[in-house]
Amino acid sequence: MSTYKIEVEKLNAWFGSKQVLKNIDMKVKDRAVTAIMGPSGCGKTTFIRCLNRMHELTPGARVSGRVLLDGINIYDDGIDPVQIRRKVGMIFQKPNPFPMLSIYDNVALGPKLNGVKDRKTLDLIVRRSLELAGLWDEVKNDLDKSGVSLSGGQQQRLCIARALAVEPEVLLMDEPTSALDPMSAAKIEALIRKLAENYTVIIVTHNIQQAARVSDYVAFFYLGELIEYGPTKDVFEKPRSELTERYITGKFG
Amino acid sequence: MSGSSYYRLRRIKDVIVRFMVYLALLIALIPLFSVIFEVARRGIIAINLDFFVKPTPTVGEVGGGIANAIQGTFITIGLTCLIGVPIGVISGIFLSEYSESRFSTIIRFFNEVLNGIPSIVIGIFSYALIVLAVGFSVIAASFALSIIMIPIVTRTTEEALKLVPATIREAAIALGMPRWKTVVYIVLRSAKKTVATGILLAIARITGESAPILVTMGYWRWWFAGLNRPVANLALNIFLFANSPFENWVVLAWGSALILIMMVLGINIVVRILMRERY
Numbered sequence: 001m002s003t004y005k006i007e008v009e010k011l012n013a014w015f016g017s018k019q020v021l022k023n024i025d026m027k028v029k030d031r032a033v034t035a036i037m038g039p040s041g042c043g044k045t046t047f048i049r050c051l052n053r054m055h056e057l058t059p060g061a062r063v064s065g066r067v068l069l070d071g072i073n074i075y076d077d078g079i080d081p082v083q084i085r086r087k088v089g090m091i092f093q094k095p096n097p098f099p100m101l102s103i104y105d106n107v108a109l110g111p112k113l114n115g116v117k118d119r120k121t122l123d124l125i126v127r128r129s130l131e132l133a134g135l136w137d138e139v140k141n142d143l144d145k146s147g148v149s150l151s152g153g154q155q156q157r158l159c160i161a162r163a164l165a166v167e168p169e170v171l172l173m174d175e176p177t178s179a180l181d182p183m184s185a186a187k188i189e190a191l192i193r194k195l196a197e198n199y200t201v202i203i204v205t206h207n208i209q210q211a212a213r214v215s216d217y218v219a220f221f222y223l224g225e226l227i228e229y230g231p232t233k234d235v236f237e238k239p240r241s242e243l244t245e246r247y248i249t250g251k252f253g
Numbered sequence: 254m255s256g257s258s259y260y261r262l263r264r265i266k267d268v269i270v271r272f273m274v275y276l277a278l279l280i281a282l283i284p285l286f287s288v289i290f291e292v293a294r295r296g297i298i299a300i301n302l303d304f305f306v307k308p309t310p311t312v313g314e315v316g317g318g319i320a321n322a323i324q325g326t327f328i329t330i331g332l333t334c335l336i337g338v339p340i341g342v343i344s345g346i347f348l349s350e351y352s353e354s355r356f357s358t359i360i361r362f363f364n365e366v367l368n369g370i371p372s373i374v375i376g377i378f379s380y381a382l383i384v385l386a387v388g389f390s391v392i393a394a395s396f397a398l399s400i401i402m403i404p405i406v407t408r409t410t411e412e413a414l415k416l417v418p419a420t421i422r423e424a425a426i427a428l429g430m431p432r433w434k435t436v437v438y439i440v441l442r443s444a445k446k447t448v449a450t451g452i453l454l455a456i457a458r459i460t461g462e463s464a465p466i467l468v469t470m471g472y473w474r475w476w477f478a479g480l481n482r483p484v485a486n487l488a489l490n491i492f493l494f495a496n497s498p499f500e501n502w503v504v505l506a507w508g509s510a511l512i513l514i515m516m517v518l519g520i521n522i523v524v525r526i527l528m529r530e531r532y
Contacts, residue, residue, distance in 0.1 A: 054427060059353050086429030096420040100443050110428045113438065159424070166428055 005030040005170060005200040006051060011065035013046050013055055020046045022224045024065070028217075033192055033201045035215035035232070037208060039252065042221040044204045048172040051202065052088040053081040069170070086114070089163035091173040095155035097147030097162070104143040106158055110166035125165050133161035134191050153184025160191065171195060173203040177210065189214050208248055212236050220244045292510045299508025309474035309485060315501060319509050321476050325391075325484030326460065328477055329470075332395035333459055337402035338452055344403070345410025345448075350436050361411075368404035375400045376465030389471035390481045397465040402455045409451025413444040446527050453527075457520040461513060463488035487513045 006028040013021035020043045028034050036044040049055040050063055053074060066073045074084045097106050107126045116122055126143070130136040135157040139150070147158055156176060163171060173192070177185035192214050195201055205211050211218050212232060219229040220241075228235055228244040239245040246252055303318045310317025344364070348357050379397035387393060417440050425435040441448065466489050473483035487509045494506035 052427065054423070057426065082429050082431050084429075085427055090427035092420060092423065092427075094420060096418075096424045098421060098424065098439060098443070100445075109438070110430070113430055113434055162424075162428065
């Protein structure tokens with residue numbers, strides 16, 4: 001077995017007749033942070049939405065190619081996208097806790113709907129998930145308050161806890177800090193580093209410094225194509241493509 | 254034209270328009286307040302303890318009340334909701350969550366058409382379908398009222414669900430929730446107050462309907478006696494009692510009218526409160 005968690009082969013994606021991803025081949029390392037960077041509209045968000053089969057939910061959207069998760073093609077007939085999404089969690093650009101639910105229920109909802117009924121087990125899952133997300137100490141006395149009563153950064157960590165509670169193996173993050181202040185963003189970045197010990201993290205960012213700080217591997221997308229992909233250090237120190245170099249030195253994007 | 258006379262002209266126009274706007278408002282409000290005032294003035298006489306606990310008096314009996322009509326109205330509304338709310342809410346869910354096709358445009362169109370059909374026509378329809386088979390009954394009346402209720406609940410539910418942000422739906426789907434669970438536990442739950450508001454408005458509407466009840470329920474001045482029999486009804490009380498030659502029945506008609514207005518007003522106040530504290 002390879003140490004690759006996800007292997008993407010000849011992935012193409014469309015919105016209607018507009019092709020937004022072109023022949024992407026990419027192997028993502030297990031238990032590491034892989035950053036996807038590139039200018040707006042380069043297909044980076046679409047790319048990660050293809051990895052948990054969210055892309056196809058948009059009316060008119062289409063995908064071709066293969067995405068292997070632990071060697072199994074998630075686009076095979078007979079694969080249930082719902083099962084895939086339990087293994088591949090997602091954090092969104094804007095924190096989106098369920099507004100009508102308490103902090104506790106935001107985290108407990110996933111396991112509850114997956115069949116966990118025992119209150120003590122749920123308590124444990126909620127506590128562990130919030131601890132992992134670094135939020136437990138801040139909210140342990142307010143578990144029955146609404147999720148939207150928290151600050152933006154806390155809300156985003158609540159969303160991370162919510163995703164962790166269903167015990168995924170991969171975490172997809174779509175610009176998770178772009179709606180946050182620098183302090184909150186720094187906390188999330190530290191959390192991402194910690195999560196990589198146990199999870200495969202793929203983070204989309206338009207912030208080049210963030211990609212450099214947080215990732216082990218980095219991919220540069222441009223106009224729907226994967227221009228360059230490799231260990232973060234290599235890509236930033238000696239990029240092979242001139243396009244990559246111009247992007248990371250801030251000449252466009 | 255000099256500046257000041259232009260200014261004066263503008264002020265005069267302003268005053269005229271203002272006057273007309275307030276006058277229109279006043280004219281629009283006069284009927285509402287005179288109805289409420291008149292009904293309250295005449296209805297209040299009817300209201301005493303007997304009014305709420307006794308059924309329709311027999312001919313020649315003094316006093317009596319509308320307790321059976323209140324009971325009957327609640328039973329009729331309850332049965333109507335039992336039929337109308339599930340169908341309306343589920344149709345609304347379908348239109349908002351499950352259809353992206355022209356099919357839904359067609360359904361939406363027919364739903365609007367159904368909403369526009371005069372209630373007496375729906376009453377006659379229920380007469381032909383149910384009264385001829387079962388007889389004048391609560392079932393026949395509730396069936397007719399639920400046909401009036403369904404398009405209202407369908408439309409308000411659809412609109413309520415569409416107001417739930419897409420990010421909330423995505424969050425649930427990304428957690429590996431099946432679509433139906435996302436719809437029931439997340440989308441419907443987020444919109445429950447708005448959905449409830451729509452249901453209440455539909456109830457307010459059917460509470461006052463009298464034409465379809467007239468042709469499906471018929472006359473009944475006793476207590477509830479089974480779903481295949483008629484029950485008394487507040488709206489119908491007004492029609493029947495006001496036309497009667499007995500003085501105490503006429504008084505009861507005004508009393509019924511007052512209670513009916515209070516109920517509809519009450520529902521509208523609850524709706525206002527619900528709308529204010531969303532989330």
